[in-house]
Amino acid sequence: MFVTAEPAVDIAHGVVGYADRPVLHDVSLSVPAGEVVAILGANGSGKSTLVRAILGLVPLRGGTVRLFGTPLKRFRQWRRVGYVPQRMGAGSGVPATVAEVVASGRLARRGILRPPGPADRTAVTAALTAVGLADRAAEPVATLSGGQQQRTLIARALAGEPELLVLDEPTAGVDAGSQTAFADALRGFVDTGGTVLLVAHELGPLQPLINRAVVVHDGKIAHDGAAPAPAGHHAAPDHDHVHPHAPEDPPGAWLT
């Protein structure tokens, strides 16, 4: 691995719109290697759109995105990036085991033609251990709780041994136990020098890991600096921010 002065993520004057509705206006953000950045904002502020634009999942109308110094259009080193979506895609009924889903994370590194080897299996096992799901490897993902499914998705990203993790509201609606396991796995990644770009509505147990917070409001960056202290009832010492469908989703809750 070579050391680079280039930021892991750099978006300059980014503009994104769906149909006629502009979602991001002139957004600029640079994430140096090794930093852990949280993107905060209300629902509909454009924070998820920002990371999706950075990954090329939504097209830019204006501005530029660079990953590790390379313009997005020419970027090919996807093995350096690990992506954790908001939730597992709607199931189709065809079962897949936890290990099979996590093994998909090795494709960016291995390519599509080479069959999995010992290094791939070791990485899958290590990633499952990091999120505390090693004993569930052979179970169908559909039988896991929502929180365990989210941990499966971070394991999938970790299995690729990326340098940059991009997470889109990874802990939304996740039970407290899974949030802690999630934070532990993320801490392990940060300790090895990994860069993190994390979209969140609520930081929860991830708070101590964050060294910079960016607040998106109305498609613009409203704050960029230290993580803001919780305010209002969120600041109360006994406030335990739990979503209505927590603490434990019934198995298959994501599949309906």
Added chain:
Amino acid sequence: MNLFQYDFMIRALIGALVIGLAAPALGIYLVQRKMSLIGDGIGHVALTGVGVGLLLDRSPVITAVIVAAAGAVAIELLRERGRTSGDLALALLFYGGIAGGVMLVGLSSNRSNASLMAYLFGSLTTTSRTDLVVIGVLGVVVLAAMLLLRPALFAICHDEEYARVSGLPVRALNILIAIAAAVTVTIAMRTVGLLLVSALMVVPVAAAQQVTRGFRSTMAAAMALGVLCAGLGVWLAGEIDTAVGATIVVLAIAGFLTVAVCAAAWRAIRRRPFTRTAEVEPPDVILER
């Protein structure tokens, strides 16, 4: 008397076994992405290819592969653009395909209804030696692609956006699945028929996933069931003189029902100790007699 002493029965059996393996191996990806009916649509389009082949006096298998592949790629490109406007476009393509096929077959010199029925529902006696070579080669190619690319194809069917961020050639792999579906439909038309081939892609997968826990085991079980139904179907169709495609599909659906009922019974038995035990206690009163 053994039916398999006839060459045409042997050819039909080999053709069916190839389809029985290849169709579920491809179909599992279609089911995973909730496009179970797409094979049926491609079958409609392939009929136009058959019509073109008969009209030009060329091998209908080759022209059907070409037309069906073009149709499948068009469907895939429509799907990629977004589903809202795609629905109506698919309907136009499907009905245009089957209407065009029926008209072109009518214009050709081989215009009997029997030949049309043979393509729509399959026929034991129509598989020629050349057809068998085409079926064998294309079937093995489809099977190899579906098995060797399983991790990548699983990834794009399970989570297409994640696959994109992994740098996988998502569009190329989607088009590969579309073309493989077209090829499978076409090589199956001699045996199972264009209107029933989709069943052989989907039903074994539906049966297998009742009892399996992973993708790989589902694929293996579906292929085993597919080849079993295809083999038994050819034999049974010969014995009782029924259409081979319909016989195979009825066997597959019977297999699905058997598996579904057994799986439900097994789950009920396993849950039994946790349910109340009142049912097994002797009744307090005897109401009759």
